[in-house]
Amino acid sequence: MAADRVVNAIEVTDLTMTYGDLRAVDGVGLSVAEGEFVGILGPNGAGKTTLLEMIEGLRKPDSGSASVLGLPVWPRNAALLPRIGVQLQASSFFERLTAREQIHTFAALYGVARAHADEWLERVGLAEKAGARVEDLSGGQAQRLSIACALVHDPEVVFLDEPTAALDPQARRNLWDLLSGINDAGRTVVLTTHYMDEAEALADRVAIMDHGQILVFDTPAALVQRLDAPTRITLADGEVITTREPTVEIARLAELGRLDGVQVQTGTLEDVFLDLTGREYRA
């Protein structure tokens, strides 16, 4: 029935979390549609992880509310657990188990066949490391295992906290393909990242957070357009021309015979990010 339809996969209203005097998350509201891919960007300490943990139902908010698939996440909702996938930090693995035993344990918790779990090891490129204990995996391998464990039960909504932070370029691109595939299959994905290219490549919409608040939430293209940044034209000899009239400038360069090797760059998501969050280091 239409009335029973879940409109948004995630609905967050006025979430706040305070540590002493610090408002780590400060009145955040957020709606994510079913099947949407959302990236959360923000400097260190912006509040991304705290926000995610409250939406996942892992952390009790001081105030505000969050629901996933139409169900409130706090107090912890057992009906939701099989429907969401949460990437755990590598330190949360069961001790002394091999990678295969680890993912089999997760599979058993969710009633998923072992063969399916083995397929996931394969998908994240860990088949050869199946017999290795988790403490003997590299940082990137442990991270891929944690992602496979989060996805083994084919959850409807997937939360990933900096999933590609420790990955080499190959593993990073492979994970992009994997996450795109999951999203194409209708799954809702929310990830935090420090990589602008990752957010730009994967996310339908990007939220930029700072000081516990979401400053903007829109498509990467709309965010870049709104910045109204000048175009940068880099010539083959390294000279950079910054202009608001790129067609005029390019015509002029053509007349001068200087078009070979020219690179034209409009604003990027990184420009938007720095414009909103500044350039100073964060604690």
Ligand SMILES: Nc1ncnc2c1ncn2[C@@H]1O[C@H](COP(=O)(O)OP(=O)(O)OP(=O)(O)O)[C@@H](O)[C@H]1O
């Ligand atoms: N358990 C805690 N006790 C006290 N302060 C905390 C706690 N957890 C987080 N904080 C503080 O809350 C703020 C937000 O932290 P959070 O981990 O959510 O940020 P983040 O955006 O995920 O950062 P990063 O990009 O570095 O992972 C930070 O200033 C952090 O020091």
